[in-house]
Amino acid sequence: MIPTIKQSRAFTITYGAYVTLFFIYLALPLVVVSVFAFNDSLFPSLPWEGFTWDWFFGRELPKRGVFFESGILGSIGTSAFVAVSVAALSVGVGTCNAFLFNRYEFRFKSALYILMLLPLVVPGIVLGISILVFSSTLANGIEDGVGWDIEALRPGLVLVILGQFSFITTIATLVISARLKKFDQSLEEAALNLGATRMTAVRTITLPYLKPAIFGAVLVAFLMSFENFNTTLMLVGSDAPLTITMFDRLKEGSTPVLNAVSLLLMLGSSVLALAMIAFQRK
Template sequence: MIPTIPQSRFVRRTYNAYIALFFIYLGLPLLVVAVFAFNDGQFPSLPWEGFTLNWFFGAERPMIGVFNERSILSAIGTSVFVGLSVSALSVAVGLSNAFLFNRYQFRGRGIFYVLMLLPLVVPGIVLGISILVFSSTAANAVWDAVKWDIEVLRPGLVLVVLGQFSFITTIATLVISARLQKFDRTLEDAALNLGATRLTAIRTITIPYLSSALIGAFVVAFLMSFENFNTTLMLVGSDAPLTIAMFDRLKEGSTPLLNAVSLLLMVGSSLLALAMLSFQRKD
């Protein structure tokens, strides 16, 4: 709806009702998940059996809580490790890509740009299978040739990091590029005229200007890595990140423990997003 165009009362009410229903559709499942994290029962379903915090802090089975469930805590630690690794790599390469595609003209630039965007349109499960097939084929070829088993090419955390990095770095590149396009390059020219080298000018002027975009790209990359499932499922080894651990638990039967984990994820993601927005407003 365009605010400047006069609308009848019926159209306005219909539009407002649509917006309300849309947000209810988005928020109601999350609310249900959050509510049943506090249900004093073995299953996240009606009837409501009372309020409890055991699914967070319980220490005795069958109602052992998130903070006392070693497998879940280990999976969270694995997800944090993978997320930080993917985020650091994505921001570093994304910064380089942003400078490459915004500052330089070279033959094949358009083709390389399309190739950079390609992982965004490839389904995650297809991307994971492709990486798994390629790495396994390479590992098997090396083993057949010299009897040397390259473990990093086998399913495990290294492949998970590389698999997520292959498409998350594109997001980081776009976030940083959007900020870099607004930069006034005459500031760098002024620094060069005052005797600074190109690297010094970029380090002292351009990078601080990009700081909000770098932090934003890092947070977005971390959140995308933390919640990724399709690509991770194809590449995971014995150390399962949280999404895979929750999927394995769900196959055994849903309990309010998974609701509690989901609630913590919602709160954590929201806090990270709010912190990022607050930082960008101050920039």
């Protein structure tokens, strides 16, 4: 709807109702999950048995809270380690990719760009299976050939990081490229005319200009890695990230402690999103 074009009252009411229902549809599942994180019941469902903090701070079974669940806390640490590693790798490579595709012309540039975008259209579970088959085949071949058992090529955290990096780096590249396209290269040329080297001009002029995009790419990469399930499921080893741990708990039988974990994740994601908005405004 274009604000400058006057609309009929009926259309305005209908449009407002549609937008309201749309946001209710998006928010209602999150609200339900949050509410049942405080339900004094062993099951995350009706009836409402009363308000409790046990699913956060309870010490004893069967109502041991999330802050005293060593398995869940350990998986949160694993997810954080993976997410930080993936974010660092993705943003570093994504920044280089942004300069490569925006500043240079070379043969097969379009084909390489399409190849970079390919992981975004491949389903995550297919991507995970493909990486697992390739790495396992390579590891078996090396072991049979020279007798070396390379643990990094087996399911585990290294493979999880590489699997998530394979598609998250594409998103980081697109985020940083979008801002780099708006950069006025005459600023770099002025620095070069004043005696600065190419690297000095990039470091002191271009990178500060890209700082909001780089910060946003870090947050996006971190959150996407932290909540990734499909690709991680195919590559995980004994150290399971949070999404895999929650999936295993659901197979055993859901309890409100998973609602409590979900609520904490929503709050953490909201804080990071607000931090990104505040940084970009600044």
